[in-house]
Amino acid sequence: MTEQAWKRPALERTKPHRQLAANISLTGSQQSPKASHAMTGAAKGAQLGYEVSEEQMEEGKAQARFHDIPGAASDLFGSGFSDLKGTVSSENFLALSERVMKDTLLWVEFVARSVQWQMPGSKSESNETSKSAEQTAPAGGGGFTTEVSSLQPVEVTFQPHPGAESRSLGVHDLRGLDAESPAITGVEVTRDGDQWRLRIGIGQSQPPGLYTGIVFDREDGAIRGSLSVAVKGG
Amino acid sequence: MTSEPTKVAIIGGGCSAMATAFDLTRPELEGQYQVTIFQQGFRLGGKGASGRGPGDRIEEHGLHIFMGFYENAFRLIRECYRELDRPSTSRFSDWDDVFKPDRLTGVKDDHHDGTASHWLTWFPPGAGTPGDPDAPPRMFSASEYMARGFQLLEATLLSARRDEVLDAKEENPEGLSPSSTPIEQVSRIFRLGQLGSIAVAVEAVHAARLIAESPTLISFPVLAKVVDMLSEFVNRRVHALVSRDTEMKRLFELIDLTLTAMRGSLQDGLISHPDGFDAISDLDWREWLKKHGATELTLNSSFLDTLYNIAFSYEQGDLRRPNAGAGEALRCAVRAFLTYRGSFFYKMQTGMGDAVFAPFYEVLRRRGVRFEFFHRLRNLQLSTALSSQTPSIEEMHFDVQARCKDGHDYLPLVDVDGIPCWPSEPLWDQLLDGRESKDKGVDFESHWDATTVENLRLKVGEDFDAVVLAVGLGEVPFVAGELLERFPHWKRMTEKVKTVATKAFQVWVSEDIEALGWRDDSVNLTGIPGPYETWADMTHLIAHESFPKEPKSLAYFCSSLITPDELPAQDDFEYKASYEAAIVVDSQRYLNENIGTVWPNAVDENGFRWALLVDPDGEEYQDPESSLRSQYIRVNLNPTDRYVLFTAGSSKHRISPLDYDVSNMTVAGDWTDAGLNVGCVEAAMMSGRVAAHAISTYPALEDIPGFDHP
Known part of the structure; x- marks a missing residue:
């Protein structure tokens, strides 16, 4: 009877697949219909971000105008705007909202760019890090050269x-x-024939952190790109 | 080969046993398996058992709330209800009559000034419903997780203010916010103003979500950098606000927790690690978060405490000894927060026994499954094979606790208003000498009650071919001594995988929760002062009970119970009685001293207003003890009733249903290594399905949602 006893079948495997990357696409190839319908890429994401920011700015301005009563803005914005000194007027409220929105734009751009880095054919970033003394570091692509002058390591x-x-x-x-x-000011953008040159100077006292700015079109004000510098400190 | 079906003996009648039996007897397997379920006592359910007591009141083992990520549990339950095919006129004709969305949950939130409030969260609905047959692998993809994580974070930011959550709920009960577009949502934040100065963070999260959803190649180092920078920003910009603003504090804790988990996952390479989240299972969850930079504020937050409370994650039930394996906690949190479909929580509209185990019992019986109630396993006897050979189970020894009159099968269900339900006591009239047993106070479910009318030996090849050991973990040393002796890893498992005793308390009250002073909607709340840390409003169940004087509210409370790991001998009859007496005193103190934190109007200068409690038989009491004893108080001390913990470093000692230690046996239960490895219905159901695979290779492991998961 023992020879004929039932035994469990042999199994193909006895453990779960724990390595997600080995089994499931990381590229979003199985995106939900909503996601794939709504988004066509990082550029679209950034564009949406801009739209959100513009709407926000407009809405903020409208709200400020609506609440143009002394003290009303501080109630409206609660402790979130408690760093604002003195009486809250519609003017400095507007300035503050514009500042926030501008920061927002930079963030959206930064995030979008982070992904664009990974997109095939997008290789135009310049990336330099140095702890040496003052340096000039040309780099770039597509007709652009970036020169950095810094006593601190930067990227x-x-x-x-x-x-x-x-x-x-x-x-x-x-x-x-x-x-x-x-802010890091005085970024120079010059053109020499087909070649664009960006010159960035970082002072020794510049606090470490990420600094980001928009590259804009002087003719129509449109955004034409972004520039960011990560100051890593000594 | 033979055409005779394989005789499978399943020991135990909890969630895992139901899942194994259900999968092995599917019509597509064409009767290859003849299943018999051996159950101690008179009812199925294990830790999910419930019964109908006086006034048809529902008496639960504890508080059971299903979660929207229970893909396996809901899939089987939905299939069961379809097969059950109750008439459409029945109150519970289909699964969605029984399981209703329950989105409002909360924690008690302590403030720096010593005051406390309750933070209630309204989770937005997830697409679909749990158990939908199309559960796609993409649910567990990294990109989907990232996208869902940012989406939920964004939604939480939007729900920061309780008033706004309630407003949104009134405007749109199905969702968090009536605004559907990102523009409208962000504009709304701006109008609210509270989040004005962290709008950048909101936007960054939003943008990151859009990016994560985009069908581009996402680089995790880059995403890690983004998350890092978000965290840095949030820390710098928001931390200053939290000491002044409760809402900001809550937001900060949530954002910090979420970003820390993301950062930790990326920094530890868990996405690509061959062991997935198991790679961090030797660390405690809080310890791992601390390692990855979570702030002290977050580490001590009520939100984090909640994650421990809901899983009773305290060694020996002691709240001063929290312990939850980081890998399991992260996996469970990821599954819970990022893969739920429909609602975050589902509440049953009747007792769990009636909602889950009565339908399974009926369907399985129709399929030909045999149920042997009143069978307590005493020993699994191994074959005397050489040490180099894989042994088999040769015999199973049972204590038969009772026999039915005239050799009939025991029919365990009673009808309550047209619904088959489990009673809270055996149906004594069906049993030989049933009345005498009742009068003697026989407790067939007690570990410390040795009532036996017959010793039964079942032999392999004659009475059974295969065995599924699906008892609670605490019971394993008492029924599988030979396995523990033969296999060191079995012994180690019983030593390293801990269990904890729990207690539950149900009170029926003559005033509704609003009159009692609770200011919000029906809720599940945890973190309130003990000895019961969790309260769930279960008033919706009153309509399904039949008290002479109908209560206005019904509350369930539960908590872990401090007990040593070692159990006393089976002849220590005082053990259970002493805890039961102590819990009555505890409960009385709880109502007198602590219930006022949630029901301020339930107490006066003398303490709890005892006349509020409604007796199921219509009696009226004024003295505390009589009032209290008319309610339902339960201590879960039996080994098989103890809740299974997932303490740091314990997961690797679990035994898998797929392990091949015994040639004709497998294991099932939320104590096994079967994918999820935490104590919950879903883990038990998953384990049951994996055990069915071990017996029959069906279902395919790939078809068990969540089994393959980091």
Whole structure:
């Protein structure tokens, strides 16, 4: 009877697959219909982000106008805006909202760019890190050169939008995530024939952190790319 | 080969046993398996058993709330109800009559000034419903997780303010916010203003979500960098606000917790680690979060406490000894928060026994499954094979606790208003000498009651071919001594995988929760002052009971219970009685001293207003003890009733249903290594399905949602 006893069948495996990356696509190839319908790529994400920000800014302005009563804005914004000194007027409220929205734009751009880095054919970033003394570091692609002058180690990322090289470009001051950090100002954008040159100077006292600015079109004000500098400190 | 079916003996009648039996007897297997379920006592259910007591009141083992990620549990239950095919006029004709969405949950939130409030969260609905047959693998994809994580974080940011949550709920009961577009949602935040200065964080989260949803190649190092920077930003910008603002504190804790978990997963390479989240299972959940930079505020937050409370994750039931394996906690949190479909929680509209085990009993019986109630396993006898050979189970020894009159099968269900239900006591009239047993106070479910009318030996090849050991973990040393002796890893498993005793308390009250002073909707709340940390409003069940004087509210409370790991001898009859006496005192103290934190109007200067309690037989009491004893108080001390913990470092000692230690046996239960490895219905059902696979290779492991998961 023992010879004929029932035995469990042999199994193909006895453990779960725990390594997600080995089994399931990380590329979003099985996206939900909603996601694939709504999004066509990182650029679309950034565009949506801009739309959100613009709507927000407009809404904020409208709300400020609506609440143009002394003290009303502080109630409206509660402790979230408690760093605002003095009487809250519609003017400084507007300035503050614009600041917040501008930060938002930079964030959206940064996140979108982070993904674009990974997209095939998108290789135009410049990335330099040095702990040496003052340096000039040309780098770039698609007709752009970035020169960095810094006593601190930095990592520079420049991401022009397609076609930006044919426009008249400028760069906003590079603002830190911490609003109290001084912006990196005076980024020069010059053109020499087909070649664009971006010059960035980082002072020794610049606090470590990420600083990001928009590359814009001097003619129509449109966003043509972004520039960010990660100051890593000594 | 033979055309005779394989005789499968399933020992135990809890969730895992139901799942194994259900899968092995599917019509597509064409009767290859003839299943018999051996159950101690008079009812199925294990830790999910319930019964109908006086006034048809529902008496539960504890508080059971299903979660929206219970894909296996809901899949089987839905199939069961379909096969049950109750008439459409029945109150519980289909699964969604029985399981109703329950989205409001909360924790008690302590503030720095010593005050406390309750933080209630309204989870947005997830697409579909749990157990939908199309559960796709993409649910467990990294990109889907990232997208869902950011989506939920965004929704939580939107729900930061309790008032706004309630407003949104009134406007749109199905969702968090009436606004459907990102523009509208963010604009709404802006109008509210509270989040004005962290709008950047909101936007960054939003943008990150959009990115995560986009069909582009996501680089995890890059995403890790984004998450890092978000965390840095949140820490710097928001931390200053939290000491002044409760809502900001809550937001901060949630954001910090979420981002820390994301950062930790990326930094530890869990996405690509061959062991997945098991790679961090030797660490305690809180310890792992601390390692990855969670702030002290977050580590001490009520939200984090909740994750321990709901799984009774305290060694020996002692709240001062929290312990939850990080890998299991992370996996469970990821599954719970990021893969739920429909509602985050589902509440049953009747007792769990009636909602789950009565339908399974009826369907399985129709399929030809035999049920042997009143069978207590005493020993699994191994073959005397050489040490180099895989042994088999040669015999099973049972104590038969009772026999039915005239050799009939025991029919365990009673009709309550047209619904088959489990009674809280055996149906004594069906039993030989049933009345005498009742008068003697026989307790067939007690570990410390040795009532036996017959010793039964079942032999392999004659009475059974295969065995599924599906008893509670606490029972294993008492029934599988030969296995523990033969296999060191079995012994180690019983030593390392801990269980904890629990207690439950149900009170029927003559005033509704609003009159009692609770200011919000029906809720599940945890973190309230003990000895019962969790309260769930179960008032909806009153309509299914039949008290002479109908109560206005019904509350379930539960908690872990401090007991040593070692159980006393089976002839220590005082053990259970002493805890039962102590719990009555505890419960009285609880109502007198602590219930006021949630029901301020239930107490006066003398303590709890005892006249509020409604007796199921219509009696009226004024003295505390009589009032209290008219309610339902339960201590779960039996080995098989003890809740299974997932303490740090214990998961690797679990035994899998797929392990091949015994040639004709497998195991099932939420104590096994079967994918989820936490104490819950879903883990038990998964384990039952994996055990069915071990016996029959059906279902395929790939078809058990969540089995293959980091």
